[in-house]
Amino acid sequence: MTERPASLLLPVAAVVAAMVSIQSGAAFAKTLFPIVGPAGMTALRVGFAALILLALRRPWRRSLSARELGAIALYGAALGLMNLLFYLSLRTVPLGIAVAIEFTGPLAVALWGSRRPADLAWIGLAVLGLVGLLPLHETAAIDPLGAALALAAGGCWALYIVFGQAAGRAGGPSAVALGMSVAALLVAPVGIWQAGADLLVPATLAAGLAVAVLSSALPYSLEMFALTRMPRPAFGVLMSLEPAIAALAAMPLLGEVPSPVQWGAILCVSAASIGMTVSARRRS
Template structure:
């Protein structure tokens, strides 16, 4: 039997065998594990992106990341450009929020350590987790994760206020991104909506990236690292998160994302040489415990 999907015009189209195999492979992975793989990929990509700032700048790095991610996803999914009226507002909103989130986050990590930036940014999904919870146990996991965030914020040295404000803006965008990702998964099929939204984000960011970095964006080494960052920071995590949110509620997803500060701190240690202090190691244990608890809650949540 040939695997098919429906485009925005309602036509059944053959799906490439490679996509079908990839989809089945991703689908065989439990949703909590999909989220964890996405987190690891995202934070390693962010650490490599920070190393690219000296050559391409923060804006230029975002432009390269979103451009390559958009190209890869468009080639991979080949979505129809005819988007239904039902899906178009979500695709546009998702793309613009994605662009704003990346711009703010990269401006933040250009000024403050990666672990601190992600710790502040985590306030977005934490608010989503708390606001959407109807069970005391889920609130407990969110509070446990919040304790880890507080400990991770204990970093020596002066921290740029501007960098913290950019991270807070990224947190707001991240909360919106979680909610929009769930809506995108409901209103589009497969990865078609993600590919279109990523292209919207790339188009929105490219002008500011070109203005800041100019011809340096075309240097072969910059392009190569930019492609790697796009795959690690956009294509892999966003695809996995979109797939996971088809089966788990946003509140559980938000608590699972509590691993972000811990993984970011570890990525900063390994890739950037940003050493962790003792309280931050305790924080790692707290957010891991919260994420395990959230994963167990997801298994016990009845399907609707």
């Protein structure tokens, strides 16, 4: 059976909207690091997102088996660690570059699931773009610890994609709410330890709520919708738009402007995303 082009239209739109939302939220969150630190910001973001999703989805209305709860717990743990490690990397690494390093996770998922030569060609173009996004050609070096944290976040991102599909099948619309709750329980102690009472300042709470909506509640719901409706390799390479969107979001909020070489790399990554999406539409 040949997959119709229209069948991927909504999932692709959902993934793009999720990336715009999450990277705008990340850029705004980085401006708040001097107040509560990256771990405190992670706790606010994930905690508020969990409360919002619990109120909207009310997952307690549906009973789940132990196996289904296990799948959701793995998804939530990957989600929480991905957020925490990524925010920790942003202390010393520019947003667009951190996302480029983190993208090794979904790229690995795409490589693992691809067998067609055309798919491998598009992935090769994405790799070329990612290499251009890294400042290997510049005199300024990336902080090794920040880069390692972004790479670890990428590993969690890969697990998020894999576990997210299983969690979506197990919990349906409730999976995101339950997974976010697990993530909140995981990262909240670290955030409280770092920021303490500063997390309770009204202005900080309001900012945390805004970040939660932009960076967690809305995008993860959109991604869960897409994960269960499109092939895993297509989802992984479509996410290669993330460095481009992150770089654009960082320009007005953080003043982090990509170099001309990095802009050329962004075009390569975007072309790879479009090519992989078109290829997925024709896949049987």
